[in-house]
Structures are given as C-alpha cells and as structure tokens.
Amino acid sequence: MGAGILEAFERVKDQIGFCGIWCGSCVVGNGTLRELTRRYEETTKAYGLQEWAPKDFDYAEFSKGLSAISDIPLCPGCLSGGGRDDCEIRACALSKNLDDCSQCPEPEKCEHAEILAKMRSGARAAGLFVKAGDEDREELLDRWSAALKRGWPCCVLFMNGG
Template sequence: MKDMIGYCGLDCEKCDAYLATVNNDQALREKTAKLWAELNNAPILPEHINCEGCRVNGAKTVFCEHMCEIRKCALKKGVSTCGDCPELETCPTIGEILENNPSALENLK
C-alpha cells in the first residue's frame, strides 16, 4: 500500500490540503479553507491548510493531527491503516467514510 493512503483509506494525494501544500498553492489554500469552514461551521483559515499526509512525517491539518477519530484509533491500535484492523467491516468509526467512498475500502485491501 502506498504511503499516501490515509488510515481511513482515502487517498491523501487527492486531498486539496495536500495539493495546496506540496504545490504551495495559496489560491487553493484559500478556496479549501473557505469551503471547509462552511462545511464544518468552523473558523478554518488558509494558514490552517497545510498537510503532507496523515501517515507520513510532516505538516498536518489541525483536524487530521488532533481531531480525526480514525487516525487516533489506528495509532492507538498500532495498525498501519484500518485495513489491518480485524474490526474494519463493522467499525462505526470508519463506517461513514467507507459507505460514502467505495474507493477507500478498495485502497485498504
């Protein structure tokens, strides 16, 4: 499995925060911050949009580093991704991601 697949199976390389970071794209940072602030009803600013992937060393968004319950669980269990967890198919923590993103489940297999 490639390093840029998140603990949840989403592909970090397709995430706007990752793309804005690796390409130093301020316009994409601003667009992403505005969208995420609206979606989450939270004060998300362009300077918050810096992430190099949740499973690699480097910058992470505040959500990815401190608030993502999936990442917290995987780190606590010591698994590389949720695909290594025997509870994957029944886990309520990752359930919504897998339900709405069939490619995430494929990435974990």
C-alpha cells in the same frame, strides 16, 4: 509547474490516511486548490475583470476572497499531523498497530463504523481516492498517481504554463 506545487504534492503523495483516504488526492494538501486560485486570479486580472464586471460586483471583496483561499495552509497529510484533530479512526488504528482500517481484524465490531463510512463516502464524492480493501499500497499509489495526472481538477498541477 511551480516549485511550491511540486513540494506540496511530494509531501502527501505517499500518504494514505488510516481511514484509507489518499492525501495525495486531496486538493487542500496537494496544492490544487491553491494553484487553481492562483491561475483564476491571474486570468481575471489579465482580462481586466475589474473594468467590465457587473456594477454590483465587489471586486475588492472578490480579490480578498481569492487571497484568503490562497493563504489557507497546505495540509501536511494524515500521517504528518494533518487531517482531523483528535481523529478517533487514526487513534483506533494506531492502537491496533495497523497501517489502515482495511487491515482491521474485527471490522464488524468497529465503534467508528459510521464516521468511517461517512469519511470514505464524503471523500469519494469530492473526487478523492480511497483504499478500502487489502490492495497492495505501492500498486495502488502508482495507479492513483497516473489517474490523478489525467483527471480534473488535480491535473492542473501537472500542466505547464500559467
């Protein structure tokens, strides 16, 4: 496991966004996207892909693309300035002094219900973990962390080698 990867995950592993999305499970913030790209690049180089790829394959562009993905900044997480700029959900929950929307006293009056539902369902569809009820945060983080280490693609962070 690379030191950078540990650092990335450590930074976001305790952050649950105001909408309930667990930043620790996001491949952009926890380092998975970068690690997958690095390992893929290493593998294709080790196999000499450039030598035997199809003739119309543009290896230079391919390499450029992988480098560009590797250079995408690691998101610091919703509670540390990451996430959507000017997020209305974050602003609203903060104005009500809530840890997240599951504590909202009047969810039926939520002006952001549509975007909140869209964020949560989109995140779940992409494999992220989302808190939508009043579960204990510490228990949830323990359970999610264990699941993250076993499941694709984030398990790559916790595998030796490479």
